[in-house]
Amino acid sequence: MAWTSERTSDDPEAVGHPLEGARTAETVESTQPPSYGSTSEDLHEEGHEENGHRDSEDSITEEDAPLLNISADDPAVSPFRHFKIRTIRRLTYLFLVFSIIMYLLFIISTFFTIPKLNTHGGNFLIMMDMLIAIGNLGISLQSFAIPTKSGRIMNLVMIGFLLLNLILVVSVNKLRNYEGNVFSVLVNLWLLFSVAWIQFCNYMVERSRVTLEVQVSGHEFTGASRAKKSWKMWFSLVWALIVLAFLLALVVLLTLSILVDSYDSRLSPPGKYVQVEEDLYRIHIYCSSSSVAGNETDNGNYTGTTILLEPGSVSAETFARSLIVPEVAEGSRSSIENMRYCYWDRPGLGFSDNAPSPMSAGMAIDALSDGLNAIGEHGPWILVSEGLGTTYSRIFASRHSGSVTGLVIIDGYDEQYYVNQVSKASYGFGYWMHGFISPLGIDKQLGWIFGGRTSADRVYGRSQSVSGKYNLARFQEQLAAKTFTKNEIIAAADILPRYTPVAIISSQAKIREIPGWADRQRALYQGGVSDANVAWEIVENGNNVWDSANGRHIVSDIIKQTLEYSA
Structure with missing residues (x-):
């Protein structure tokens, strides 16, 4: 009145x-300012009662109007006087709590997979999505009563990038398999909804504040809020804009990373995808042609021994292309010219999907066994492994002793060395943290722009560590090393027949660099794996004995000797 x-x-x-x-x-x-119990309708009626129907000349534009000589944090112009604004803020708190709970569940799921809360590409992308949602909701609550035009613009830009991310994840075939299951799409939609919700909140709060200022000032503004802001409010505004700009930068990096992944998806696997563990995930297995001169029946089926590769420090594709492929191409000059070979990508490596956590070496070998049976590969096998891959090949040999004719171990790990190296907390923490930031693709972008890295480098080559998939797989190795895998190694040593032929190949460079490496290699040869010792060769080369033609020839000769020993 x-x-x-x-x-x-x-x-x-x-x-x-x-x-x-x-x-x-x-x-x-x-x-007179309305009481705190007034509704927005009451405010509107009081304003009408006082001012009547104002002529257009009484309106003050944003450019011409002075600031109201009243603080923006004065209760008279507080948007929280409106019930609908208070309700919107309570809902925002509820959405924030929900996002935090889901984020904590995602973290737990990297240690012990919660059913339906994992993706085939690891959980790091959906974790980053949920973290951005938490940041957006949190900073909007911190500056809820003082929305800005700059904040609304940044939110609109963010919505555009998030829509592009969602389209890419759903439309690109490989991304859809790794990151586009129903649950992952729901997480993407939740992030999109949270940003759109903040945009809606900003609009409603600004509208409410301007309405109250009209009631207080007696003037109608066509622009934004005209009340003065205290230094605390300015600090809150600046801080909110800085955080929002940071979150927008994260979304842009996510989009660039997804674009690179979309480009890399054109790289096709050389082998087959096989569903394992009751269709929980896929592994990639490659086997060379079954028709090899000198080792085939009338119907073309291969009858000889197949080399099964198990790498450790490099990917299976790199191991095969560096060691076996050049030797086979040598023809009659190689000892393995007429042999088939198979290799596979362990869960999370190369072209294979991530497996649920925990994932021990024995669990991975179970998946390999299922995959080989599914594609009709039953051996006989000669296992060629290097580094920590030795652990996997020994477990495989113990579970398939009837079809394994021998093992060739290159710079192999014994039980204690494997546990000491892989089970280090720093080892697992480093891979987890690298996986955590991997969705941003910073290493990926730098390697592509400045390092000349290719799709093959990122999928299975020298830059495969830029992917969250790879880092989760390595983290799973560390997580299970001291418990599940250690017991599986002990069991494998007891089960493997002592008459299984074993040959050891060691790098002279590692013997010089790693204290006690020669003793560990000697222990593997002298009964550490089997009593049927074929040979122990020390190769004068770099850390990877297959990097030189001489090293490859030695490996192929040792494979031939091991086969002859078992005959």
């Missing part, structure tokens, strides 16, 4: 609230 005071504007109580001399007329007609 309108009222008239004979006090001058110099009197701080002239209008019943702290306008502090904003009006300079001798007689001031004003609207």
